[in-house]
Amino acid sequence: xxxxxxxxxxxxxxxxxxxxxxxxxxxxxxxxxxxxxxxxxxxxxxxxxxxxxxxxxxxxxxxxxxxxxxxxxxxxxxxxxxxxxxxxxxxxxxxxxxxxxxxxxxxxxxxxxxxxx
Ligand code: AMP
Numbered sequence: 165x166x167x168x169x170x171x172x173x174x175x176x177x178x179x180x181x182x183x184x185x186x187x188x189x190x191x192x193x194x195x196x197x198x199x200x201x202x203x204x205x206x207x208x209x210x211x212x213x214x215x216x217x218x219x220x221x222x223x224x225x226x227x228x229x230x231x232x233x234x235x236x237x238x239x240x241x242x243x244x245x246x247x248x249x250x251x252x253x254x255x256x257x258x259x260x261x262x263x264x265x266x267x268x269x270x271x272x273x274x275x276x277x278x279x280x281x
Contacts (some may be wrong), residue, residue: 168213169171173265177211187238194238194270203273204244208235214266216255235270243273252280 168174175181176195183195184196186206197205212225214220232251239245249272254261 192234197240202271206270215264250276
């Protein structure tokens with residue numbers, strides 16, 4: 165599943181590289197971002213390698229839905245659901261993607277600006 169030896173998040177998903185794990189399912193993993201941009205900053209990733217949201221297709225449709233549901237569940241479990249949170253996924257370097265394995269940022273615990281920078 166998480167078979168890309170050159171991919172940081174595949175290596176985290178396989179357990180080869182440690183992460184501060186929050187929750188996981190059969191096909192997804194949630195862990196704290198190493199460089200948090202808000203009091204709560206969790207990343208939700210598919211365990212299988214998918215480069216970005218642009219690479220989702222009919223085959224990965226189910227896991228894409230699971231990622232969103234997982235993010236909402238993690239937000240509830242961390243007690244930030246009522247207060248509000250933001251989900252972000254960056255696609256491509258211009259949007260700020262730095263790790264080329266699909267991930268959803270769950271950000272909460274502070275006021276969020278709009279539009280995003
Ligand atoms: P993006 O820039 O949207 O690709 O997001 C990548 C995120 O991964 C950034 O917020 C980084 O802080 C985070 N990150 C990078 N390396 C690690 C790591 N080893 N453990 C947890 N988060 C990481």
